[in-house]
Amino acid sequence: IGAYLLNPDSRRFNLDDLALKYLGYRTQTFEELMEKNRIGDDFSKISPMEAAHYSIEDADVALRLYKVLSNKLYETGLDRVMQEIEMKLIPVLADLELNGVFVDTDKLKELSRDYQEKLDSLLKELFELTGERFNPNSPSQVSRVLFERLKLTPPKKTKQGAFSTSADVLESLANEHPVAEKLLEYRKYQKLKSTYLDTLPRLVNPVTGRIHASFHQTGTGTGRLSSSNPNVQNLPIKDDAGKEIRRCIVPQKKGWKIVSADYSQIELRVLAHCSGDEQLIEAFKHEEDIHSLTASRLYGISQDSVTDEMRKVGKMVNFAIIYGISPFGLAKRLKISSKIAENMISNYFSAYPGVRKYIHETIEKAREKGYVTTLFGRRREIPHFRTRNKTRIQEGERIAVNTPIQGTAADIMKIAMIKVDELVKEAGLKGFAILQVHDELVFEVPETEVDKICDILRKGMTEGLDLKVPLKIDISIADYWA
Numbered sequence: 001i002g003a004y005l006l007n008p009d010s011r012r013f014n015l016d017d018l019a020l021k022y023l024g025y026r027t028q029t030f031e032e033l034m035e036k037n038r039i040g041d042d043f044s045k046i047s048p049m050e051a052a053h054y055s056i057e058d059a060d061v062a063l064r065l066y067k068v069l070s071n072k073l074y075e076t077g078l079d080r081v082m083q084e085i086e087m088k089l090i091p092v093l094a095d096l097e098l099n100g101v102f103v104d105t106d107k108l109k110e111l112s113r114d115y116q117e118k119l120d121s122l123l124k125e126l127f128e129l130t131g132e133r134f135n136p137n138s139p140s141q142v143s144r145v146l147f148e149r150l151k152l153t154p155p156k157k158t159k160q161g162a163f164s165t166s167a168d169v170l171e172s173l174a175n176e177h178p179v180a181e182k183l184l185e186y187r188k189y190q191k192l193k194s195t196y197l198d199t200l201p202r203l204v205n206p207v208t209g210r211i212h213a214s215f216h217q218t219g220t221g222t223g224r225l226s227s228s229n230p231n232v233q234n235l236p237i238k239d240d241a242g243k244e245i246r247r248c249i250v251p252q253k254k255g256w257k258i259v260s261a262d263y264s265q266i267e268l269r270v271l272a273h274c275s276g277d278e279q280l281i282e283a284f285k286h287e288e289d290i291h292s293l294t295a296s297r298l299y300g301i302s303q304d305s306v307t308d309e310m311r312k313v314g315k316m317v318n319f320a321i322i323y324g325i326s327p328f329g330l331a332k333r334l335k336i337s338s339k340i341a342e343n344m345i346s347n348y349f350s351a352y353p354g355v356r357k358y359i360h361e362t363i364e365k366a367r368e369k370g371y372v373t374t375l376f377g378r379r380r381e382i383p384h385f386r387t388r389n390k391t392r393i394q395e396g397e398r399i400a401v402n403t404p405i406q407g408t409a410a411d412i413m414k415i416a417m418i419k420v421d422e423l424v425k426e427a428g429l430k431g432f433a434i435l436q437v438h439d440e441l442v443f444e445v446p447e448t449e450v451d452k453i454c455d456i457l458r459k460g461m462t463e464g465l466d467l468k469v470p471l472k473i474d475i476s477i478a479d480y481w482a
Contacts, residue, residue, distance in 0.1 A: 001082065001086045001087070001090075001217055001218060002066075002069040002070070002072075002073055002082055003018050003022075003065075003069060004217065004218035005073060005078045005081060005082055005086065005378070005379070006069070006072055006073065006076065006078065007381065008218075008220070008221045008222075008223065008378075008380055009221045009380070009381070011218075011219075013218055015027065015058060015061055015062065015065075016029050018065055019061045019064075019065065022065060022068045022069065023061065023064055023065065023068065025061065025064075027057060027058075027061060028054060028057065030043075030054075033046065033050070033054055037050070076379060077377050077379070078377065078378070078379055080376075080377055081376060081377050081378050081411075085376065085411060085414050085415060085418070086217060086414075088418045089217065089414050089417060089418060090217075091421075092417050092418055092421045092433075093215045093217070093225075095421070095432070095433065096215055096433050096434070096435070096436065097212055097213065097214060097215060098212065099210075099432045099433060099434050099444070100205065100208060100210035100211055100212035100213070100434065101210060101211050101213070101249050101434045101435060101444075102209065102210050102211075102249070102250060102251065102252035102444075103200055103201070103204065103210075103211060103248050103249055103250070104248045104249075104250050104480075105200075105201045105204065107247070107248045108196075108197050108200055108201055108245075108248050109197075109201070111197050111244060111245070111248070112193055112197040112198055115189050115192065115193040115197060116193065118189050119186065119189055119190060119193070122182055122185060122186045122189070123136065123186070125182055126179060126182055126183065126186065129177075129178060129179045129182065130145050130149065130150065130179055131149070132145065132149065136183060136186050136187075137190075139162070139164075139165050140162065142165045142183065143162060143163045143164075143165050145179075146163075146165065146173070146177075146179070146180075147163050150177055150179065152173050152176050152177055152180075153173065153176060155169045155172070165183075167184060167187070170183055170184050171184065172332075188241065189241065192236070192241055192242075192245065195230070195234075196230065196235065196245050197245070199230060200230060200248070203229060203230060209252065210252065211230070213227050213228065213229055213230055213231075213232055213435075214227060214228050214229055215227050215436065216228065220410075221380055221399070221403065222380070222402070222403050222406040222407040222410055223374065223378050223406075223407045223410035223411060223414075224406065224407075224410040224438075225410070225413075225414075225436060227437075232435060232437050233437055233438065235437070237437075237438070246480065246481040246482070247480040247481065247482075248480070249434075249435075249442075249480060249481040250479060250480045250481075251444050251479070252444070253446075255446060255447050256444055256445060256446050256447065257444075257445050257446075257447055257450055257477055257478065257479065258434075258442065258443070258444060258445075258476075258477075258478055258479070258480055258481050258482070259431075259442070259443045259444075259445050259450060259453050259454065259457070259475065259476070259477050260440055260441070260442045260443070260475070260476045260481060260482065261440065261441050261443075261454075261457040261458075261461055261473045261474070261475050261476075262439055262440040262441075262473060262474045262475075262476070263409070263412075263413070263439035263440070263461065263471065263472070263473055264472040264473060264474050265290060265472075266409045266412065266413075266439050266471065267319070267322055267405050267406060267409050268280070268284075268290055268318055268319075268322070269284055269467070269469045269470075269471060269472075270375070270405050270408045270409050270412070270467075271321075271322060271355065271358075271405050272284055272468065272469045273375075273467045273468045273469055274358060274375065274404060274405065274408070275352070275354040275355045275357070275358035275359075276354050276358070276468065277352045277353065277354025277355050277358070278354060279351060279352055279354070280352055280354070280355070280469075281468050281469055284469040284470065285469060285470065287472075289303070289311075290318065291311050291312075291314040291315040291318060292306045292311050292314060293314070294314035294315075294317060294318050294348065294351070295310040295311050295313060295314030295315075296314075297347055297348065297350070297351035297352075298310075298313065298314060298317060298344050298347050298348060298351075300347070313334060313344075316330075316333060316334065317330065317344055317345070317348055320333070321345075321348060321355065321359075322401070322402060322405050322406070323398065323401075323402050324359075324397055324398035324399075324400075324401040324402055326394075327341040327342040327345055328341070330344065330345065359401050362400055362401055362404065363397050363400050363401065366382050366385065366396070366397075366400035367385045370382060370383070370385065370386075372399075372400050372403050372404050373404065374403070374404050374407035374408040374410075374411050375404070375408040375411065376408065376411040376415075378407050378408075378410075378411060380399070380403045380407065382396045382399055382400055383396075384396025384397075384399070409439065412465065412471070413436070413439060413441075415465075416441070416460050416461040417433070417436060417441065419459075419460035419461075419464070420433070420441065420456055420457060420460035420461065421433070422460075423456045423459065423460050424453070424456055427452060427456065429445075429449050429452060429453065429456075430445075430446050430449060431443050431444060431445035431446060431449045431453050432444060432445075435481075441457065441461070442481060443457075450477055454475055454477075457473065457475060458473065458475075461473050
């Protein structure tokens with residue numbers, strides 16, 4: 001974890017790699033030891049002396065690395081993040097993994113059958129629309145049907161010399177032919193079926209009857225947690241298909257509930273705090289609809305006149321700014337001209353001048369220092385500015401703007417998880433955490449403890465941080481993960 005904090009964009013944190021990088025020492029790897037003795041992978045056949053040397057080397061290297069990394073963490077000011085956030089989070093995540101989640105496998109199987117019927121129906125529609133049978137899972141066959149048979153506008157060729165059939169390409173073709181939209185729909189249902197509906201039942205532990213995902217502290221550049229087996233972070237949240245799968249996560253015991261607490265617009269609140277923009281701060285203090293407010297500024301109308309469609313645009317622009325989107329990128333996403341997108345971004349910055357200033361100053365500081373930090377001191381190096389490559393520099397600018405916002409939000413969630421865990425244990429409650437996904441914390445709770453857990457979640461997730469805007473959570477209580 002210490003090595004990760006020093007270089008969060010690396011994904012090589014095993015002992016052998018770290019020894020070589022920080023100590024200039026080449027360890028004997030497990031593979032080398034096995035190959036040397038020609039005994040496959042059965043460690044029990046290694047002589048006691050060789051096994052002792054191998055183990056002692058690991059212990060020695062670990063201690064030497066601890067000393068080197070501790071000094072580096074102190075020198076870079078990352079020691080507080082290490083001790084106060086990441087180290088305290090380890091037992092919380094260990095409990096989260098051990099607790100696991102209970103899934104209604106019968107419901108999953110039923111959904112899988114429904115999705116298969118949907119896929120069969122979509123496949124039939126695809127054949128009718130194109131006038132021939134083809135495999136929608138084959139990029140080459142899809143490319144041939146779209147660009148040779150149907151003569152749709154071809155995109156630029158990939159490095160391999162073929163036409164891409166990616167989601168972006170299909171979205172751009174949606175206005176030309178209905179087959180593009182049907183292909184996107186087919187892919188969505190197939191991915192959900194194979195990744196979740198058919199896979200989750202196989203991941204159920206035969207002893208506990210629950211699925212125990214792995215949560216990783218070293219998997220993202222911003223400090224957010226990642227997960228695997230299954231990757232719960234990739235489960236679609238907003239659409240109906242994702243909600244159907246979430247409903248399969250239920251309490252294991254009768255008389256229990258699933259309680260989830262989701263931060264409301266945490267990244268925008270962090271942006272308001274970091275930028276000090278008065279308009280944003282006041283909007284959050286008075287609990288205004290921030291997306292409606294932004295839409296009214298983009299279109300130059302009163303909030304009362306903002307339609308649902310306009311609000312969606314306002315929401316998209318709000319989050320696009322955090323991710324450093326370009327006018328071209330926004331135009332593509334909203335399916336509008338680059339000129340209109342440019343005007344929208346200009347109107348946004350006119351409405352929130354503090355944000356414009358913050359973004360400009362953040363990028364300049366990143367160029368000067370070569371890194372950015374979160375509110376709590378988490379640090380991310382940005383080597384992109386040491387090149388003359390325009391595309392790479394633009395990527396660096398996006399990272400410089402996004403990391404302090406998303407990273408601070410990640411830190412807030414981690415601090416909240418630690419606080420909530422302490423409060424639940426102090427209260428001696430039976431309820432326990434089962435998931436952390438994006439800005440959401442999910443608990444499995446006896447009905448008799450629901451009110452107490454809700455109070456703890458409000459206290460642990462929204463209090464104790466000195467921010468210019470209030471933090472807010474939305475709590476859901478149901479018989480499934482709602």
